[in-house]
Amino acid sequence: MSANTSRQPAAxxxxxxxxGPAAPPADDTPAADAGATAATGEAGRSARRFWSAxxxxxxxxxxxxxxxxxLLLYDVIAVRAGRSAMDWRRRxxxxxxxxxxxxxxxxxxxxxxxxxxxxxxLLAVTPGLRRLLPMRHPTGVPAPxxxxxxxxxxxxxxxxxxxxxxxxxxxxxxxxxxxxxxxARAQAHFxxxxxxxxxxxxxxxxxxxxxxxxxxxxxxxxxxxxxKG
Numbered sequence: 001m002s003a004n005t006s007r008q009p010a011a012x013x014x015x016x017x018x019x020g021p022a023a024p025p026a027d028d029t030p031a032a033d034a035g036a037t038a039a040t041g042e043a044g045r046s047a048r049r050f051w052s053a054x055x056x057x058x059x060x061x062x063x064x065x066x067x068x069x070x071l072l073l074y075d076v077i078a079v080r081a082g083r084s085a086m087d088w089r090r091r092x093x094x095x096x097x098x099x100x101x102x103x104x105x106x107x108x109x110x111x112x113x114x115x116x117x118x119x120x121x122l123l124a125v126t127p128g129l130r131r132l133l134p135m136r137h138p139t140g141v142p143a144p145x146x147x148x149x150x151x152x153x154x155x156x157x158x159x160x161x162x163x164x165x166x167x168x169x170x171x172x173x174x175x176x177x178x179x180x181x182x183x184a185r186a187q188a189h190f191x192x193x194x195x196x197x198x199x200x201x202x203x204x205x206x207x208x209x210x211x212x213x214x215x216x217x218x219x220x221x222x223x224x225x226x227x228k229g
Contacts, residue, residue, distance in 0.1 A: 050150055052128030061120060133179065134214040153177045156211055160184065163207040169196040171226060182208060182217045187226045197223040 075086050099106055132150040157177040164173035164184055169191035176183045184204055188196040201221045208219060 050127060050129040050132045050134065050148070054123050054128065057120070057123050130179065133177075133211075136212050136214045151211060151213065153179075156213075159211070160204055160207050163203050164200055167196065167200045167203050170200065170223075178217065180215070180217055182219050184219070184221045186221070186223045188223050189226060193223050193225070197221060 072089075075089050079085050131153050133153055133156065135149040135151055137149075154177075157175045160177065160182065161173050161175045164170055164175060164186055167186075169188045171187045171189040173187075174185040182204070184200065186196070186200055200223060201219065204219055204221060208217065
C-alpha cells in the first residue's frame with residue numbers, strides 16, 4: 001500500500017507531536033507508573049497476524065466437491081439399480097486403464113491436480129489479510145484474547161506521508177508501507193539534500209514508532225531533486 005502527494009498547505013497531523021506537557025495522574029499513583037500503564041510500551045505483548053475467513057475459496061471448493069461426489073454417487077446408485085453407467089465414467093475408467101503414466105495428458109492432469117491441492121493448502125496455512133498490520137497490546141492493560149487492534153497499510157502510509165510533507169524542504173512525498181519495511185521517496189526543492197534526508201528520517205522514525213505496530217518495520221528513506229524541465 002502506498003500514498004503519493006504533492007506539496008499541500010500545512011495542516012494539523014492526526015498523530016500527537018508529543019511536545020505538550022503530560023497530564024498529571026488523578027490519584028496518588030506516581031506519574032511514572034501511570035505513564036507505563038497508559039502508554040504502549042516496547043515490551044507489549046506481541047500480536048499475531050489476522051487470519052482471513054477464506055469464504056470464497058471455501059465455498060467454491062465445497063460446491064465443486066459436492067457436485068463431483070453427488071454425480072458419482074448418482075451414477076453408482078443407477079448402476080446398482082440395473083441401469084448402465086454414464087458414458088463419461090466408462091470413458092474415464094477406460095482412459096485410466098489404458099493410458100501409460102508417461103502420457104502427456106496424464107502428466108498435465110496430475111500437474112493441475114497438484115497445483116490446485118497446493119493452492120488450497122497454502123490458503124489453509126497462511127493468514128492472509130496482508131493489508132492489516134497488527135498493533136501492540138498496551139503494557140499493563142488487561143484485555144481478553146479476542147480483542148485485537150490492527151492498522152490498515154494504506155492508512156499508515158497516509159499518516160507517514162502527512163508527516164513527511166511537514167518536513168521543511170520536501171516538495172512531494174511517496175510512502176509505501178509493507179509488513180516489514182517502509183519505503184519513503186521524497187523530492188526536495190530547497191535546502192541541502194542531506195539535511196532534508198536527516199530531518200525526514202528522524203520524523204518518520206518517530207511517526208513509525210507512534211503507530212504502535214506489533215512488528216516495528218525498517219525504514220528506508222531516499223531524497224532527490226525534481227527533474228528539470
